[in-house]
Amino acid sequence: MFGFLQADGHLEQGAGQKGRLTVEISARDIHILREFQELTPYHSSITERVRRTNFSASHHAAIWSLCALEARTTLNELGLPYGRKSTTITPPRCEFSRRDYIRGVIDADGSVGYTGQGFPFVSLTTASTAVGAYLCHYAKKVTGAERHIKRNARDSIYNIVYTKEAAQALAEHLYYPDCLGLQRKKDAAAGLATWVRPAGMRIAPPRRRWTPADDAELLRLGDPAAAACALDRTEQSCSMRLWRLRTGKA
Template structure:
């Protein structure tokens, strides 16, 4: 399915709830991506339960927008409490209890209970840039490094979400990423920077889109960066494929392998050494 191009935001009106969470609508695609990452779907007895999302009070405007987009009764409340990170934490929470609404969201791919490793991109048609912007707004970062380099990143426990972001960005920018879980906590940290970060952020945070204001402003600020004349560009690395490993092992010689594969002798020599010493797995 081809990626849906970003479209201008529009005022949604409801004669019924039948259009709720139509993921081809940009606002709903964004909302669903955000809730998959930062929402909590709880199930109680006798079909009771609730969907909630809690944000810092500075982002309460987004929760009010969720309330406007939902043709069911929902609420936005505030509270102040002490946490492990702050003596006084002021937050806002959007809460939706409707069984019909919760069922719809659950069927689209937001599971009840713990969800961090289970979530996947929707399996129905959806507006892809808006969905990924929701994912980034909830669990990503946009800004500049301490050296002033633009970046956009995502932290997630979901293999499917990490892989999908890499797939989408590769199609958009040509930049490859091959995510892996870090050893400390098993989390994926997908990072793009410099021109790739500029292109991705401009694509996701298009003018007038539904988003966290602070993330949108950060995305806009990335476009101000220009590469210094003396900063070298790193070439895109060509990943080794299993069939190439088989060719290289068949020859057993870096020079012969390089000629058939169209690679440098140095690259083939290093790959052959890694295969023979077990630093990379042998091809199936």
């Protein structure tokens, strides 16, 4: 629940002790707001409205509103800031259920399903460096797949994607039976388990990253063929890395 609120919730602070938490999502997912409402020991309300958005002339939305000061204070102390928050949210700095937290974040700002090529995938789009790095750290322990976050050039957002067996393992781990989550993503996660790698599809080996020592030896030799033998890499890899080092792109 907290992961979902960090991604899709908005904590507003008014005059004095006034303020409220709001979460607005598509009405098709209203069930998750009702579950949040049942979990929360404070008075709250769920309303619906239809409005025009950039994507639809009649978007049907559901809004959960919670005004209790004690509830807002608790959420704020856990790491849900007042006002704009997309780049500043971080995982809680206390004991918490890691996979449930990550599932909440992915429910709000991620996707689960199949790519256009028919491959399973689990992805997260986030502006928070801390949240993006945390997913990469956690998912590596679960799947063995290593990811290094980098903001895209268009809107400075991190797009983190896991595909094929890594996506299957991550989805199975996060969306376990009877977990709290969006039903459509729980269904999508369950559907990933049916994928089987086609016969003959090569499994790419783990990417071997260049170290400062590798770079120094490559520059010392200055020859991709010689470096390939010395560093146990392909000549093409050494040639590309040498070009990137010499042109300042690495």
